[in-house]
Amino acid sequence: LDSLRHEVGECGLTTRSQRFLMCPDHQTQQNFLDQHKGFLLKRQTVVTSIATLKKSHSEDEAISCLVLGTESANIFILDPEAFTILNSVSLPSVAAFLS
Known part of the structure; x- marks a missing residue:
């Protein structure tokens, strides 16, 4: 995801992907994945x-x-x-x- 962020820019990622990349450590990332793994990604914009x-x-x-x-x-x-x-x-x- 980090390389994708550099390729397409921050606005090219879903809000959930942006939040995942803001997780400070591996354990927080794993908790985030466990919490959201059953939900589809949606692109929401303003x-x-x-x-x-x-x-x-x-x-x-x-x-x-x-x-x-x-x-x-x-x-x-x-x-x-x-x-x-x-x-x-x-x-x-x-x-x-x-x-």
Whole structure:
């Protein structure tokens, strides 16, 4: 994990992986693994920017997709009806502004 952290950066790891790497000694790491071994890893991130994008028409009342920029340097475009990801883009850095 430590070499992966250097390769992809801190934000490329899950929160649980980051916490594991902060364990000060082998016994603490082993306790951490025993406590979390039954749970799946999930990538959780923080939204840093938000905007809307018209789905099909440029009219004011047209349905808009939600566009989210995240702390993990991703942009997600969400379907306005099902809230599923329509498209995603990885950026070289965190998105601070969307317009």
